[in-house]
Amino acid sequence: xxELVVLGTASQVPTRHRNHNGYxxxxxxxxxxxxxGEGTQRQMLHAGVAAHDLTRICVTxxxxxxxxxxxxxxxxxxxxxxxxxxxxxYPASGEHFFDRLCHATAYRETVAPVRAPVAGDGVIAxxxxxxxxxxxxSHPVEAFGYRLAEPDGRRxxxxxxxxxxxxxxxxxxxxxxxxxxGVTLDxxxxxxxxxxxxxxxxxxxxxxxxxxxDSCDLLVIESTFLDADEDLAREHGHLTAAQAARTAAxxxxxxxxxxxxxxxxxxxDAFEREARGAGFQGALTIARDxxxxxxxxxx
Numbered sequence: 600x601x602e603l604v605v606l607g608t609a610s611q612v613p614t615r616h617r618n619h620n621g622y623x624x625x626x627x628x629x630x631x632x633x634x635x636g637e638g639t640q641r642q643m644l645h646a647g648v649a650a651h652d653l654t655r656i657c658v659t660x661x662x663x664x665x666x667x668x669x670x671x672x673x674x675x676x677x678x679x680x681x682x683x684x685x686x687x688x689y690p691a692s693g694e695h696f697f698d699r700l701c702h703a704t705a706y707r708e709t710v711a712p713v714r715a716p717v718a719g720d721g722v723i724a725x726x727x728x729x730x731x732x733x734x735x736x737s738h739p740v741e742a743f744g745y746r747l748a749e750p751d752g753r754r755x756x757x758x759x760x761x762x763x764x765x766x767x768x769x770x771x772x773x774x775x776x777x778x779x780x781g782v783t784l785d786x787x788x789x790x791x792x793x794x795x796x797x798x799x800x801x802x803x804x805x806x807x808x809x810x811x812x813d814s815c816d817l818l819v820i821e822s823t824f825l826d827a828d829e830d831l832a833r834e835h836g837h838l839t840a841a842q843a844a845r846t847a848a849x850x851x852x853x854x855x856x857x858x859x860x861x862x863x864x865x866x867x868d869a870f871e872r873e874a875r876g877a878g879f880q881g882a883l884t885i886a887r888d889x890x891x892x893x894x895x896x897x898x
Contacts, residue, residue, distance in 0.1 A: 605856075605890040605892065606622060606642035607888055608886045609636075609859070610664060610862070617860065619637045619638055619663075621633075621642055621668060624798075628728075630653045632653050632655070632656045633745070634657070634659055635656065635666065635669050635671075636664045636666065636667055640671040642888065642889070646891075650678075650679040650681050651679060653685050654683065656685065656688070656689075657798065658688070658693075659745070659798070659801065660801060662740065662801065669697070673700070676712070688733070689717065690716065690742065697714070717733045720734050729793075731746070734807035737807075738836040739835075744811045746815075747796045749795070752791045753791055756787055759788075763786070765787065795817075798820075800820075800859060801836055802837070804833075804842055804846075808838075814851050815851075815852045816894055817852075818854070820858070821843070821859035822844075823838065823860065825869060826839045826877075840870040841876070841877040844857075844877035848877070853881050854894075855883050857874060857884070
């Protein structure tokens, strides 16, 4: 299963209809929790997400709407005695904040997150299924965006297999060894781009935004303001819906998820109109709490 579970979509303060930030990416056997704001634990309950589902936590920066829920999530991981390691990525400059949140109150600590602070741009984790990297963004406090990339592979072409008389278990042998009876894997397959996901929160426009978004199948990106308030966005270190959409269009994003909305706007359709007006023509989601957004099918 590969999908995004939206737990909260508000910026700065929650509203009657929007919880503070929180996003869970289900990626095969991994559950990556991004930016657990206040109330995330309860939103997980509503969304059917258990502490046992979590394998990683990625915090972009230590403003409260992106991190205050960490205390409850960590304590829930302990209460439920999650048996596997849960790795936490966060700006290294906020180590003292992370420590305070992990020990905000008294509780019986049975499981401690595996700390993997992010000190700069580059790869921060590699697994058999993906590479996770970080890029520094432009915000009043140190902030990082995250990008998950699956390795490229190959797609087997049945008509070419049939032309070479390869069937049954021989297909597996060819995939494993790269050659069978003089037939190479390249002759019966085509390149298959690995899927890509990026998570971009509080930031002004900078080179890192486009680099994180490049060729993404699914991009989750803040759009705190509308373009009429672009000066306000720049002052506070944020993006507008039009800026996010133009970036996504230029980067070849297939599915764009806009989120992190200022409470000043009452009409969510305005974000869709602005994104379309800025030229983005792919799949578009104006995120709502408890939305479930599937990663697009492979190219």
